[in-house]
Amino acid sequence: MRSALDVAKYFLCRIDRDAGDTISPLKLQKLVYYAQAWSLVLRDKPLFSEKIQAWSHGPVVYEVWNTYKEHRHTAIPAPDADDLCALDFIDDELEVLEEVWNVYGELSARQLEHLTHTESPWLDARKGVDPGERSQEVISHEKMKSYYEKYVVED
16 A cells, blocks of 8 residues: 555646646645545545544645645645656556546645535534644545545446
8 A cells, every 4th residue: 555645746746847836735635635535436445544634724644744844835846856756556546646636636725625624524524623723533534435426427
């Protein structure tokens, strides 16, 4: 199984920096969250084992936050070496990552934050917690899968 940092690096490598595109830690967290959610729906298994917590600004994987926290609200630079972008994902993992990138990649960090704040996995995990209050409540795989699978369109 991959780590959440592997998934984060995948998205960091997808940014078209030559075109002036950037990615903040907030946006990166949401993309990692959606990758996990859609992996649970489309592959019936998680991409990574780290837990996703319901923080005030949306879903967060602590390990990803801890790695990129120094960037706060600024752009995360490109990974140092090209080999970081050559992570060896298998086909069904890549399909999920590509789909998440294609659907959510063009949205801003704030749009993604707003989106997660309207969806029941984060809302349910935040029940009883004041809006700005810290929480380490985990968003369960079961809640993610049951919420997002209703959006799958069968061919």
